[in-house]
Amino acid sequence: MSTLTDPPKAQFQLSMLVNDTRYRSLTFQAIAALVLALAIWYLGNNLIQNLRAAGLNISYGFLGDPSGYDINQRLIEYDSQSSHARAAVVGVLNTLLVAVLACITATIFGVIAGVLRLSNNWLVSKLMAVYVEIFRNIPVLIWIIIIFTVMTAVMPGPREFRGDNATSSMLFDLFAFTNRGVYIPMPWFESGFFASGALNWLVIIAVLVGSFLVMRRVETNATKTQEKTGVRPNTKLIALGVWLVPLALVLFVMGLSWEVPELKGFNFKGGIKIGGPLIALWFALSIYTGAFIAENVRAGIQAINKGQTEAAAALGLRPGRIMNLVVLPQALRVIIPPLISNFLNITKNSSLAIAVGYADITATLGGITLNQTGRAIECVLLLMLFYLTASLLISMVMNVYNASVKLKER
């Protein structure tokens, strides 16, 4: 009987750092860490030297100084005496405004075009194919500039609305399309509960949320009745009442009235002005991203087995209901993930606002503030921080939604 002994321990040799799998990954990581540290040290050292040579330092104190420039399109109070920080906040709100608006309209365009592209109507599907190809293959910057140019160069000026035989007239006497922007009526409250308009709007939102909760209760009850008796009570009339009556009541009490834009002097006064840059950006981002979304929607619908459609048809469902009840719920699983990245793209592409002078965060913080203060590093870092946060938030929210529609498996 032989005795088993441990194999002789290999002497550690330098070549084992590369050739032995036990040590190799450690070696590579050590090299990577070293290179990274060297790179950071090199860049940081250069930065410090350059800043010293230019007599600068890293400081965010400039954010509190008065900005000294005006912003045309804004959601909160702001004037040229406000601080740079407030200008940045105005920019952030403007970015979010155009991003949200464009996400909504792009989804609408995309779904319509995507569904129509699969239509069995030859002409319509070809037309949609042309739309998708044209918009996907031309840079969004060119689209933004084209639409902005149309807005400013082709639309009539306010003075053409004047006089008895004006060359332009307002649509329904409510909307005015001019080269300075579109003017639409503004709702406001004569006898609101609060002096501030924003709080009054919160009241309305609260009422709508209340209606929603009541409605959900009604639907649950209807389902219960259906499970018990097999007949679903008709909730349509109740829904109408629950949604409309409280809303109408609260609007009446607060005295809703509309401020219609009017031509006074050289320009339109009153109402809400949607500036040309905002419209150009909004519309261009919508149709451009809409073309991408259309392709995603088409791919999603085509990913659903044809048997599903046929099975639904065999059950006697009509085409519209097949789409809504069978195909789309399954297609959503394929559509949602690319839709998330399209929303992210809209948010990031909204930074092109700087090309048409829409005051988003890139134009305020990264444009005028940067040029006025010369604080390049601070401004660009803040800008990146904002976009990173926004991107992460969007993907987080959409991933939660994605999890709710994805295929439930074991």
Place this chain on the structure above:
Amino acid sequence: MSDTHAQTVAFVRETQIPPAPPPGRETGVYKWMRENLFSSIPNSILTLAALALIYALLSSTLPWLLNGVWTTNSLAECREVLDGKVGACFSVLTERWNQLLYGFKYPGTEYWRPNLALVLLLVALAPVLFFDLPRKLLAFTAIYPFLAFWLIWGGSILVPIVALLGFVAAGFVFQKFGKGSFALGFFGAIVAAIVVWNVGGFLIPEGASDNAMLSAVPSRDLGGFMLNMMLGVTCVSLSVPLGIALALGRQSNMPLIKWICVVFIEFVRGVPLITLLFVASVMLSYFFPPDATVDLFLRVVIMITLFSAAYIAEVIRGGLAALPKGQYEAADSLGLDYPQAMRLIILPQALKISIPGIVNVAVGLFKDTTLVSVISMFDLVGMIRGPILASTEWNGVYWELLGFAAFLFFIVCYGISQYSQWLERRLATDHH
């Protein structure tokens, strides 16, 4: 059976009826239209609406397009020729053709250089794009970047030659030692290239570019569509290898390397390209040594390359993840080491899966090169918005210029996407 049957049936026809043509409404245009355009009432309404839309589009653009004026010297002159009729002023294109393509500072006598570079680009790309061509043509593809650099920027021919020699030395070292140990060959190649470049830098005499064969053109004189093409081609070709490296790094089981790649990719994908271009134009110079003046073109190329590399890395990561686990295990069981397994088994398959995604990124990148106009480089869009529309002769011809830009981009991008679809069909090795 058949016998009994024949007797029980009263009449069996013995001759065949000659085939008759289908009824008129079941053939030709009529049937096609009924099936494809008017199959139901909603469908007919859609068709009519589409026809109305097409008519509206064509009736407003066609007269403008066909009645275009091509040979005047200013907008005022053009309006005179048109005499109140509807028509386009395409003469801005013919008059400013060179500016639109080459920018307004590139010396007019040297236009043949970028033209030749473009033609050679097609020759260099051909063996990459169409792999039925002889493989030996790839040698020209390898030389092309240095040749194109010399053609476009001019100056001393020694600079691209030294750069090329550095790569040759690196390749030689890798051939020599890479067989034994990949790491040794890899790092040895880097050292060899750096040594050659440094030595070569000393050998190039002062002022060599003053009396060079091709006069030197500084980067800031480049412009027009040429700039878009150059940025697009350079950044795509640089970002594919970088993207592969990042994707492999992200899949690596070495935590430090993995996290470096993840942080880089997520950071770059989270910010818009414009902020990165701001970094290139206002911030990057702070990170270079104080006495180094790095060309704006180079800074922009660095940032766009990093940007698209992050996106390509994600596409390739998808391709790597889509490969069945068995492929990785098969490579291991053959006794291949990591570089061999990747080069011979994993990457060829993963890249094939990722082709549509990579082409998407490439098209997007090419379109995004227009953003450099925001940091006041005069690419095609920058030229249009800046010098041309601001000039007194052509102030107000928006449609023609922007339409031309859109047309150029459409041609190139649509061409690339059609190529990728052809390639996908070509590479499809699965059964149908």
